[in-house]
Amino acid sequence: IAGITQAPTSQILAAGRRMTLRCTQDMRHNAMYWYRQDLGLGLRLIHYSNTAGTTGKGEVPDGYSVSRANTDDFPLTLASAVPSQTSVYFCASSAGTGPTDTQYFGPGTRLTVL
Amino acid sequence: GQNIDQPTEMTATEGAIVQINCTYQTSGFNGLFWYQQHAGEAPTFLSYNVLDGLEEKGRFSSFLSRSKGYSYLLLKELQMKDSASYLCAVMDSNYQLIWGAGTKLIIKP
Numbered sequence: 001i002a003g004i005t006q007a008p009t010s011q012i013l014a015a016g017r018r019m020t021l022r023c024t025q026d027m028r029h030n031a032m033y034w035y036r037q038d039l040g041l042g043l044r045l046i047h048y049s050n051t052a053g054t055t056g057k058g059e060v061p062d063g064y065s066v067s068r069a070n071t072d073d074f075p076l077t078l079a080s081a082v083p084s085q086t087s088v089y090f091c092a093s094s095a096g097t098g099p100t101d102t103q104y105f106g107p108g109t110r111l112t113v114l
Numbered sequence: 115g116q117n118i119d120q121p122t123e124m125t126a127t128e129g130a131i132v133q134i135n136c137t138y139q140t141s142g143f144n145g146l147f148w149y150q151q152h153a154g155e156a157p158t159f160l161s162y163n164v165l166d167g168l169e170e171k172g173r174f175s176s177f178l179s180r181s182k183g184y185s186y187l188l189l190k191e192l193q194m195k196d197s198a199s200y201l202c203a204v205m206d207s208n209y210q211l212i213w214g215a216g217t218k219l220i221i222k223p
Contacts, residue, residue, distance in 0.1 A: 042118060042201070042213030043157070058210070090156060097209050099144040099164060105156035 003027065004106035006091050012112045013081050021076045021109050023091030031094045032074040033103065034058075034066060036087040043090065049074055050097050081113045116140045118214035120202050125220045126192055134187045134200050134217045142207020148176050148187045149201040151216065157201055160187070189219075197221045 007022045025032065030051045035043040045058030049068040063085060065077045074093075078085055089109045094101040117139045126132040138146070145164040149157040163169055163178035163185060175188040187200055199216040206212055 040215055042215045043203075043211075044213070045210060048210070099205055099209070100162065102147075102159045102162070103211065105158070107156050 004091055004093055004104060006089075006106040006109050008109060009107070010110040010112075012114065013078075015082055015113055016080050019078045019081055019111070021078075021089055021091075021111070023074045023076070023106060024072050025074075025091075025093045025104075025106075026072065027093060027095075027104070028071060029093035029095050029104075030071070031097050031101070032068065033092040033094075034064070034074070034076045035090045035092065036060065036085075037090060037108075038087050046076065046089075081111075083113045085111065086113045087111060116204075116206065116212045118202055118204060118212055120200075120214040120217045122215070123218045123220065125222060126189075128192055128194060128221055128223050130192050131188065131190050132192060132219065134189070134202075134219065136185045136187070136202035136214060138183050138185070138202070138204045138212075138214075140204045140206045140212055143180060144205040144207070144209060146176075146178055146185050147203045147205070147211065148174075148185075149203065151199045151201055153198070160200075192221050194221050194223070 004025045033048045034046040047066040049055045091106040092103040094103045120136045148160040151157040161176040168177045173190045201216045202214040203211040
């Protein structure tokens with residue numbers, strides 16, 4: 001593989017269920033990010049990780065958790081899904097966290113919570 | 115609060131030139147990014163400006179005025195494949211990207 005992969009591509013989920021969205025990158029990037037994208041709104045940062053072993057909260061972290069056990073993987077977990085979490089979720093990575101460190105995006109996961 | 119404004123939608127003709135504007139108010143400034151996003155796909159990086167002025171990259175150019183909190187993306191010799199959304203994002207003082215809602219560009223033959 002080359003770049004960032006996300007799984008699943010899409011998912012329909014019943015409210016109250018637990019769900020983990022997977023993200024893997026093979027670029028040895030230090031920083032990784034989770035965004036959600038909703039119609040009419042810009043990408044909003046959920047959680048980020050500047051390096052393996054560390055995580056931080058973004059603009060909209062409530063209802064989501066992340067872990068960064070190694071460099072390559074950055075899963076996003078919805079502990080108990082709610083309909084307002086229906087969105088397209090993008091994982092991204094960058095070599096570092098400086099101004100010139102371009103973020104590269106995965107293909108996205110389209111999640112519907114009913 | 116932090117805010118990025120860009121037009122919701124624009125229409126242009128194949129072969130023409132179009133300018134997509136972006137104004138911003140953020141806590142700190144560490145550069146402005148433009149990304150392209152085709153429908154159903156991931157955003158892909160187009161350009162980065164941190165100093166005032168024009169950056170040219172083939173058919174695409176990006177301009178920045180930090181004093182005015184303003185940027186534009188200029189697309190020349192438009193092609194049908196340029197139909198996409200164009201996202202403006204500013205890196206704030208915490209080195210996090212603040213994103214505009216995107217401008218959907220429709221190219222007509």
